Amino acid sequence: MNTELKSKLGKLALIRSKPFCYTCYQECPTGVCNKCHSDDLMRVTENGCEYGLDWIVEKILQTELSAVNLSDAFEESVRSTFESETVTVGWMTFDAITVMKDQDPISWRCAQSEYESLEESEGNIFTLDNGSTYYWTHEVEALVEDLD
Ligand SMILES: [Zn+2]
Structure with a gap:
């Protein structure tokens, strides 16, 4: 787990919210309430108020980035390897990706989950x-690159 990036996102959430x-x-x-003198404070943003920072970080990521479409990313990665491969059957020519997905979806899914594990590790x-x-x-890092 990328703890350094997580802590930078925490800083970003602090900057983007108020006690x-x-x-x-x-x-x-x-950081201390001037009425009741409590320092047990929530964080507030335009999205509401809540304890902690995780909800703010999640909202920032949801709003400012697009979630990875792993199925598309995997297909793209396979395509880059087998791009030029085609399969000819009778008078028909198919690209290798289409044939692989159609003919053995289980193998395709296994390979996709291996791809996901590798990308994550x-x-x-x-x-x-x-x-x-x-x-x-790299997109998450770009959000926090100006913080230190
Ligand atoms: Zn108060």
Whole structure:
């Protein structure tokens, strides 16, 4: 797991939100509520208020990036390897990708899941929800590149 990138995203979420006292229902820019003196504060953005930063990070990624379509990405990767291969049957010519997908969808799915594991272990794709949604790591890094 890319902990450095995660902590940078946490910083970004801090910058994009403000401390908020839910009891007094007001922003508390200093980090302490000036009415009730609580420092147990939520974070507020234009999307609402909640404890923690993860929800802000998730919203930023959802809003500003496109989730990786792994099925398309896998197909593209296979295509780049077998691009020129075609299969001729009788008078018909098919491209290799179409034939592989149609003739052995199970093998295709296995290869796709191996591709996903490899992309994740190499850090090319990034997830905050255990793989329900992936983003390209380089795009996530671009969001936080001006922070240090
Ligand atoms: Zn308060």
